[in-house]
Amino acid sequence: MSLSTFCYRLAWVCGLALLLLPACTERYIPDVISSPNSYLVVDGFINSQGISSIKLSRTTAIAATKVPPVETKATLFIEEEAGTRYPLTENPLGTYTSANLTLNPAKRYHLRINTFAGKAYTSDFAPVKTTPAIDAVTWETNPDGLNILVDSHDPTNATRYYRWECDEAWEFNTPYRPIVEYVNGAIRPIAVPYPDYCWAFGTSTAITIGKTTALTQDVVSKFPVRYLPSSSARLQRKYSVLVQQYALTSEEYAYWDLQRRNTESLGTLFDPLPSQVKGNLHNVGDASELVLGFVGVHSRAEKRIFINHAQLPRTWVTITGYESCEPPDTALVGQLDGLLAGGRLYVPIYPFYTKTGYIFGYAISTPVCVDCRKRGSALKPSFWP
Template identity: 55%
Template structure:
């Protein structure tokens, strides 16, 4: 899942462009509260594999709901003067995915869209760019943390424009493994143990682009892709990053560069005003219906690396994200009458958000209480998945 999707970026930028320039005084113009909903196209034509396109709609900047998705649309990849390839909707509503394709690098392609409301859109025909392989993904520690770098080159000197995305995965190990559970009004040995390890996952949200137009060779050397602080809980045990590389045309690069500037440089009064970004998608049967997004055509290259805690400097105080979970709470039964214990257990453990961990005994063998903590401190599935990724060692 991307933390800041293209749909969200474009929707917010469109609303901001309508509202600015503005004043220091807070003001919500009518234009923002009555924003017209435009189509947002998120994705590219994959020339060597499956193409995945997400369709959504812009939304009011003060909206309390998620961006509306565009379902039941009909999508095709079209070769200029040639074949059409279907891009059907998947079980994930608003996401459309084609079969694995190998497109002709000597041809131009575009994406055509017909919505359920009968609106027809098409991107401009674009040439296919062949992405060169990633030479290396490296990392180096410093006094501030860890930086991950990308290295690539094109011997033909024709790529020039690059964009990257990445997907992070890391191990999560909770501090507690309950031995007991509160069930049917009483404490008993746990029947279904909680997982002892989970895996967190996150997609890149920043726009990472670079070009080599001012260099004599088409070489990208040590481009800083991701920085993690020393205290990052993603480095607590084992961390992995999958880097995806895309070659771009100059026009597509300019689009992403403008999007990057608009999303990163609107923090102060003196930053450049947002540009009304649209892209290369137009509505064919209604000129008033705008579309946001740029659909390029290129192949994808990717490379994965792993980083273990044992590879990092020993003096780093890496956290695991559970610092506030230690020590556990104690629910004492001291001075509780036998007929009141059931009520005490009910009041403490009837909620699934607060769980017992283990039993505390007096020297006499009598139960004196229970260790307990919140569900988030015990069940690592609140922070990730217990399903081991297929690529994990």
Template identity: 55%
Template sequence: MCRGLAWLLVLLLPACVDPYSPEILAAKRSYLVVDGFINSQGVTTIKLSRTFAITSLPKVPNETRATVYIEDTAGARFPLAEGATGTYTSAYLMLTTGRTYRLRIATAAGVLYASDFVPVKITPPLDAVDWRAEPTGLGIYVSAHDDTKATQYYRWEYEETWEIIPPFSPSIEFVNNAIRPIRVLYPAQCWGNERAAAIQLAKTTALSKDIVSDLLLRRLARTSDRLYRRYSVLVQQHALTKEEYAYWELLRKNTESLGTLFDPQPSQLTGNVHCLSNDAELAFGFVGAHSLAQKRIFIERGQLPFDWPFVSGYEACVPPDTAKGNYIPLLRTGFVVPVSEVRDGITVASLDCVDCRRRGSANRPAFW
């Protein structure tokens, strides 16, 4: 009897799950998205963009030529200037902790927006950013505390940088339908860079002390090509208000915890940014005000266990192919490039196997 009931439930479950299609995805209107926070002890960077239907545009449309500034309840204003398209930055600021601040935005179309006034929080320093070689891979952990118990709500971001070493350094090139000694060398080294999209949060409200200890921030597989030679991670810590934490927690649930019957259902997410010109106009984002704490660590390949495999990401490129006879039509395609001369022909490889700029930047980071 129980087994039959179980099979009946299995058959009925698909009919109980309705696809979630938020109206905002199908809407023809475009709404303002505000990404960033007011840095109370440094440079504030705010990115403005627009929502769009996921099937209509190849990239996020930026909001350009807007007038953006920070203001406090005493009437002081601090302007932000547009640099990169849709990105607005302030001068280095030292804001007063006893005041509340908000962001004001006037779009090029004359539509006015503002975030709610929020208090300034001071982010405590990171106690440690540690790493451990574990059976499942490399774990990166963060620890922090606040003796005053004024933080309690934490958020972390991290940015990774790693060395990329291509397997080939071509000695010849194909120019004007002929092979000649190479004149402009390909970079021998590049640097990959990625800012994590994951939302990392923690709160200590249920603890007797405001301490976060050994929170797992990132795990890399033993076979990650980011660990091939040298790897670095920059960890940034934010102190949030209770309201800002609730916003990020809801955003995390909406973006990371969906997919099964038992996951939380998606919720409408807006934030604390409002349109002053039209109450019915939506805006998305939460603008808090706090200082920023950060710490960078480096991990060398020689520090890792000797039995971890060396994975460069170029394994499929080695060895190079050999082209003989009339290989000119092959080189004209541009999909492969000559590497070296051999008897009766040349060795060739795809451009991705030769030019590391296709995987990163040849510009050495200032901190490297």
């Protein structure tokens, strides 16, 4: 989950809690929610064995309707304590990336940000945490859905605190593949067929963390990192998940744990009030300014798996989003100009014939029901088998 998403959820929970207070109670809006100030949000980590990517944005007031602005034209460095500086470059706007780095595990590092407006921010110096490899990513089904599970271990017992993210991709297709097309007022065999399959992508927004501090060995066994209901459209044909694992310090784990508690709150009177999540960033010239985010220093381990629909229980029925497409509509020959002109409302799929072999009409459907590019990409991912 990005920090911007967290800020929106925190504001929503606070607002809902206020609405549930008795009417005779004087309304109170916390300063951080009602303030017109625009606080810096720093989203990312220092990758000790690869490319670091840091996103900068600004918070907006709870009543704002605009998308929060990104922080552009800033100057960022990864700095080694009493040592080397590594610059980050902006591309695209608001996202800053480093070169492919290998940092010294015996040193401490932090992030320095100089904004275009002249303010300077830094994260606290932090030690390098080397993330152990993922031993296995497996899956299991229950009557209601699918669990993605992770196995990992650190033989040195030095990790103890973990966080996981899941990047997903899935293959899907539309109910129909047209064999004809409507061009210049006439039906003809289709010249460029629609794609057979497309791919969509997503990232799990859940905050998934775990710790092994209560165990004698630093072992993670069958830890659930993603759940999909049996009806999920992601399971229509083939589903893939890339599980990314991060080793955390105890301070970074506490930060993510509090963020998880805030975002998972239901916002009722019986829930604890959301807490202000303080990270490890601060304004160099004004310690009182709120800065949102936590920049850790660690490597990343990852492992990808694929799941075919044929491997899942036969009783599972996925809700694809194409249910309204079936059955197709019918357009008689005399109706074609009104229904098919421009291809915006309907497109033809295949002809209907009389018993004597004459075409009297065509099966038609909306573009989204025949063109999977309306919901995804026809470009096959490089990692797809």
